[in-house]
Amino acid sequence: MAKIAYYPGCSGQSTSVEYDLSTRAVCRELGLELVDLEDWSCCGSTPAHTVNHVLSAALSARNLALTEQLGMDLVTTPCPSCLSNLRTAAHKMEDADFRAKANALLDTPCTKQVTAQSVLQVIMEQVDPELIRAKVVKPLTGLKLACYYGCIMNRPPALMQFDNHEHPMVMDNLMTMLGAEVVPYPLKVECCGASFGVPRVDIVTKLAGKLLDAGRELDVDAFVTACPLCQMNLDMRQGQINSALQEKFRIPVFYYTQLLGYALGIDRKELGLKKLCVNPKPVFNKLKETAQAS
Amino acid sequence: MKILDLSAGDRDFLAEVESRSGQNLKTCYQCGNCTAGCPYTFAYDIPVSQVMRLIQAGQREMVLNSKSLWLCASCQSCTTRCPNEIDVAKVMDVCRHMARESGCVSERTTKLFTDAFLQSVETHGRAYELGLMARYTLKSGRFFDNIALGPTALLHNKLSFKPHPIQGKEQVARIFERFRKGE
Amino acid sequence: MSAQDEQRELRIVGFLCNWCSYGGADTAGVARFIQPTDLRIIRVPCSGRIDPLFIVRALLNGADGVLVSGCHPRDCHYAEGNFYARRRLEMLKRFLPITGIDERRFEYTWVSASEGQRWQHVVTEFTRRIHELGPAPFFNPVSEEEWAKLALDGAARGASCACHG
């Protein structure tokens, strides 16, 4: 089994436990051994870099240093926001002066060049697609999905260096591989409102509402996401959006790992499906119907 | 509307933003592509392209007092599409740093949230969401904004009642400590 | 008159290609871009015409500095003359220290016919550098003759000398 350092990120312990759970389950099933960074700390998320770039880099670099201590040079995380911070820190620390400044804030300096990648990238690049195809036991046939990537998974392209930055396709391809019908969702990289859910609910309801609307327009059964913040804004806040915009959205919003895990036949409990706020039951009912019909 | 005396523009401001962001802002030719793509334009008081313009014109006060700085989500759409390859999001970030440093806070709630978040990280080593929400709610006085979410989140076991402190939380606290000392 | 003006002039020789840099120096003149007066310019058709031997000769003869300037890399009037020039001059720069000549006394650059401002900058900077280095040290006549021979030999050997590739 390929061993890879794993950084779950704070949200993986609260608002997106199901993402963390399903990621671990799926990776195990696909032969990727995730080695948790012992005693990892918060990457600082958006707040840190809006305050200071050295502080932000240091918070991330503590985790890069932990990766280094494991003797590894690649750390993977499910969360695009953590990813963006880890990659930015790693990139900035290519500059010796900057590295010295960031290290000066740390107890244990980060001396090596460590890179970060999303779990999605690792799965897409390190797992043989044939293996995935072969392992599908419950295809997603009959499901109509919109893949929503969020704003920072692939941007800015020079930093992220993965997939097309205006029109990413990897999740689309993965879902198609699992048998689902993927609609050409036009707002794949539009921002969902990010962390403004707390200080400015009005902003999030407007932006996330627009995203849900575009999905409804295309008559999708569900959204697929890869970001805890996106998922939360679309799922947990769907009720809030409905009352703010006088709408009646009821569209389940999955993490791609949940649907992948389902197709691979992983036990539902391990996928944390119960944690979803918009009840995904209609989706699974539909899947059952198509399965029975064929 | 405020009338600008261009000759009184603060050239040092432009120079400072340029050196702190590493961007050459003189290349901005006001095409508006950043504003065109910015999802937050509807909430801004000054659209991002005009922020760039005002920096060029050395309008320190107008820029640092702009609400837009606090509403930028760092979504990178501007940076990704600028025809002059300006890292616009970074410029917004740098202006926000400068605003903070000079005590200009035109979006109090955003700042409070940021502070609460970092406070939480400093205390526990990780973000403790329920705790930070509580702290934010107390400080901002905005009890009702997200109250509706409480039941939804708790019902689905989304928020944990206990923080997840880490062993190395002192190490993290020291990062903040050293940072403040260095400032 | 300032102290700078009164300062003793040093001997700086410039080799400029006719099409670009000589024109650039003209443009600087037309625009009245004031420059130090130490430099004297020798006009050649192309930077590719500049034999490293000329430069070595000037330096051995006691020039305090030599400045070469040609067209920008893709701009050469003769298609690729400056490309040859660049290769030869790069070799020369490496060869100079072996002869005991401070390689900072020699510089090559690219200035186009429209870049008067750039020319002014180049001349001013180079002259400042030479003044910092001071007058070239006097050569021991004996070893100098040897060096002159060596340099000329180098030119003659051609085949093995990369300057003449």
Added chain:
Amino acid sequence: MRIGVFICHCGSNIAGTVDCESVVEIAAGFPEVVYATDSMYTCSEPGQEGIITAIHEHNLDGVVVASCSPRMHEPTFRRAVERAGLNRYMFEMANIREHVSWIGKDKAHNTNKAADLVLMAVEKLRRNRPLVAKSFTTVKKVLVIGGGVAGIQAALDCADGGLDVVMVERDQSIGGKMAKLDKTFPTIDCSSCVLGPKMVDIAQHEKISLYACSEVESVSGYVGNFSVTIRRRATYVDWTKCTGCGVCTEKCPSKRSPDPFNEFLGTTTSINIPFPQAIPKKAAINPDTCMKLQKGKCGICAKVCPVGCIDYEQQDELVTVEVGAIVVATGYDLFDWHKYPQYGEGRYPDVITSLQYERLLSASGPTGGHIKRPSDGKEPKNVVFIQCVGSRDRSVDRPYCSGFCCMYTAKQAILTKDHIPDSQSFVFYMDIRAPGKGYDEFTRRAMEEYGAQYVRGRVAMIYPHGDQLIVRGADTLAGTQVEVPADLVVLATGVEASQGAVKLGETLRVVPDQFGFFVESHPKLKPVETNTAGVYLAGACQGPKDIPTSVGQGSAAAAKALGLLSKEQLESDPAVSKVNVNRCVGCQKCIDTCPFGAIKAVTDRMGRLKAEVIETVCQGCGICTVTCPQGAIQLEHFTDNQILAEVNALCPPKMNNVSFE
């Protein structure tokens, strides 16, 4: 040698900061100087007369003028000394204005420097020798490469002026981009109505031979005597027989061949005549799609052709022609807008290029002149134009302005309203560049009379919504973001160097700039000349140009070619390289390095290999001189001795007690 020195005051231009009298005094003491004087304006008529008189009176055989830059007046003074009976190469100039009086304030330093420069000139002059230009005859024939409107104009002007013309066109028909246009700004007259007759003239002019489906393979020789090899691509049709009747194209069963003439908006048959007014009007087979050539099945065209001119076995053919001058008119291509992923990379069929839109507007286009959008054939109501796509954008390495897209966008907005009166056009622009006669009025009309809504700002993204496209841009004048639901989006894609321009440039020794546009000899004073004598530029191959300017340049290039070849004989510049056969060891290094192929290997009487310079080809760069390990090949007028004499004048070897000479 008896040398005379003339120091010019240039009014106060020089005399203001140089003590001219002192310079005269010092110069009088230089070796072999027998006469030195100063003069108020040396280039003026009395000034020149002064030189001539002095040459006669003092029996001078060499002259130095210390004045302005030789780039300014060297030709003037060379003519003057020639009038006095001297060889024009027995003259040297010292630049004491641009390089001395105008850039230094210290009169003492300046005077000293001026004297040094005069000494250098004297020392060089002492080693000059008279050079005599060789004359040679020329071929009275011109090659025009590229049959767009610029090339057509150049060819017709040359032919009308009495020269034979060979036109080489890469495509199947001449006409270039203009043949694809519907109407043209600023007059909105029909493009094919003005261009068509000129194309016919090309076909019918007795002095013009046209090679379509052809490219220039190689060029050798020099001004007045180029030898050009042309590759004629196989068309599988014998064009000497084809009448252009079109029977074959009607019957060809392979109807899915790409249609470049219609900018790939539709498909066409494998055997095809690109458009009704094509010149030459001949059929050609696309070998990539023809079933006979691909799979050996079909052969219908051969059966139906009434004159039996189909030849499936035809091969490329090489033709060699001798010409005296070459006009390059290879035009431009359009930027590949797929580099902008935010505009859909081709996923949305209703996002098209400006040139595709011209085909939709054109009555002879794939929709018969009805604007139908590609996705569903519906007539669009909201049409959005986006300017500067692939222009003025560093992020895609296209920092320059494409020059004419502002104008054609205004034209297309006007034509849209003409075609669909209840339509609304929106034009996203950054600046409007309309500097020609009647141009600004034209763009104003698009806004004022035709109601096109101009929006100042770029477009960040386009995405589908229902059967429309949402165009999200900025209106920087209103200071906010804007959205337009569009039925059709037309991109004013920028201008790029034509494909293969860099390679053609190598063949012709014409330098392309960093974007592939050919570099003119002087940006203001020699706009259609190149640095290779006898090769001229016309049209958009030199940089973005609209039709009037392209045509103007076509005529200008023709005038240059006519002027060149109107002389019975040409003179070559004698300041070229020369081989000393006694020293030459035949190593051929010079042959390898000469960028102009001006040196050839010859064997002497003893059968030994020697280098020989072809005087008329040599451009006088001196690269060979530096290359030669034997010092055998010397550039006349800039020999090693002459340049070293200048070095020695500046840094006398005696300074170090060593003498080299």
